[in-house]
Amino acid sequence: MIRLRKIYAGLFLLCSVSANAQSFSLKDAVDYAIVHHVQVKNSQIDLQNAGAKINEIKAMGLPQVNASLALTNNVIMQRMFIPAKIFNPAAAEGELIAAKFGVENSGFSSVGINQLVFDGSYLLGLKASQVYKDLSIKTLTQSKQQVAENVTKAYYGILVNEKRLSILQANVGRLDTLLKESKALNAQGFVEKIDVQRLEVQANNLRTELENVYRLQELSYSLLKFQMGYPMETPIRLAETLEQIELSHRLLEDQDLPFNYGNRIEYSILKTQENLAELDLKSIKAGYLPRVLLAGNYGYNAGANALGDLFSKQWFDNAAITLSIQIPIFDGFSKKYKALQSANNLQKVRQSYDLLKSSIDLQRSQSIISLKNALESLKEQKANLDLANEISRVTRVKYTQGVGSNLEVLNAETSIKESQGNYFTALYNALIAKVELAKSNGTLYSE
Structure with missing residues (x-):
């Protein structure tokens, strides 16, 4: 009983902390991760670099102005050889004189301007830099989709564990009641000590x-915080429940409709990579043009x-x-x-x-x-769990009335435990399958 009180105390503490924590719906959690996750932040930096690269290439076509100042001291004057005649x-014929030409000190200052008038490679480089920026934008979108997927799976994992915790607590309470009744019957001689x-x-x-499961739930919250980029030391709680998530065959109704491959970011990125490869080939060929x-x-x-x-x-x-x-x-x-x-790469x-x-x-x-x-398995496991609960109820009634055995009760409790494990496994698998379906359709996350 001391051990059980510790468990309930821990659960109470968890609930108390969660009550004061910031609440997140699934959408809120995804939106938070899109802003704070390092993977997304790094992709945003790459996008900024792409913009800077465009301006760098543009700068090559702007006037280049340079100024210079030079002072020279000819420590040893160079000599020029000229005919003595x-x-x-x-x-004498062929005689040479080693004469000094110039002065020992000289100064030079200038301002120069250079302007690129025409360069085919430069013009194509400008186009390529714009395409490269487009690629960075799509890579950012891909990072956001990956973060949204990870957050969604972690969020669902917590919801499943919360449901499991509540059912396990009910199981413990039910079994404690049965144990208390059995001890009373044993004291009266109606039940054996074994x-x-x-x-x-x-x-x-x-x-x-x-x-x-309680410890697993703590780990699940840590995983969600990690996937969100949320401070580990700051408490968090979920605003949604498992019952609010749609899990039905209606999720499959639109699968026979025409599918647009452009919905997948991987396909869009490949299109951009093709544009870059084409521009690279054109840029090389433009090298044959005059500058x-x-x-x-x-x-x-x-x-x-x-x-x-x-001076x-x-x-x-x-x-x-x-x-x-x-x-x-x-x-x-x-x-x-x-x-x-380049043509081979294209x-x-x-x-x-x-x-x-x-x-x-x-x-x-x-x-x-x-x-x-997963949906069929979830349906079957739910039916099995309901059946196991009913069997357990009947066996407990028979046992308390003296017409059932203790082994029947234990077997019924074992069946409930097994059915619950199978049910929650099927439930989690169905939720993950829902995420994977949305991911394969390119609808998991959209801006």
Whole structure:
């Protein structure tokens, strides 16, 4: 009894804490996870990086302005070799003079601007960056769907355990009542002591199971918090009950309607990957086109033998405008083989459509069959549980009236325990099958 009081005290404490905790419906829990889960946050950062990548590529097409300032001291002046006859007609033929040209100190400053006029690869890069951002958006959606799936399964697990706890508590109470009555009958000589001991063993086993499920429920709450990105130390409670969840064959009514593969985020991501592969191939081919660049430069320079004179003497300006056209002629077939690889990658992506469609069809078929089987199993296990409860009721009545045996009661309690275990397993399997069906149809989570 002390052990049982500890269990009830723990359950009472759990209920008291939950009463003061924030309440979450399933939708609330999913919405919270979409905002706070690290997986979603990281995907959002990837989306921000995709936007920054677009601006980075755009910046390559904007004017590039640079300024420079250089001061040079020619510690050892470089000499130029010139024929001696230029300065001395009497010099021998072939004689050279090592003459110094230039000044010991020189200065140079300039401002230059470069503008990309035309580059086919750049234009395609801009398109590819937009597609890459679209891919990041879809990857974010995929992360949200995965988080929604995990939260839903964890939420359902808690609801099933709550129902199991309530039934186990009723079982313990019923068996304790029967044990108390048996002890009274034993004291009057109507029941053997071994019958009381058998009931005590059964009651102890039931209390142990109740403790295990209680601990499992604590773990289930921790799992839900983890899947939501919720603080582990903060209490939480559920706003919905198991009875509010639809579990019927009506879930299967729309399965014969035409299915749109675009509902699946995996298919949408593959379409985006195909667009990226196409743009990659076009970008490589655009490398055969000329590049046109425009550059302008304006600067000053000066020279002096003494460093101090460099800043006092006049600086002379200079300016230049350059239009250059870069025409690729031969690159050793580098772009040819790059294009071949890119074309092969594009073919691989396009060939993946049939495989993905087959995989989706298989998942949908499996999820439909699994849900049908789970619902049928749940129906059968519910009937078995009702039957076991009725048998237990009858055997207890017979036992208290002295026309039944203690073994019949114990066997009936064992049957109830087994039926309850089978029922809750079937119930959880049906809930998971419901989630898997929604996932295979692409309707588990939508923004």
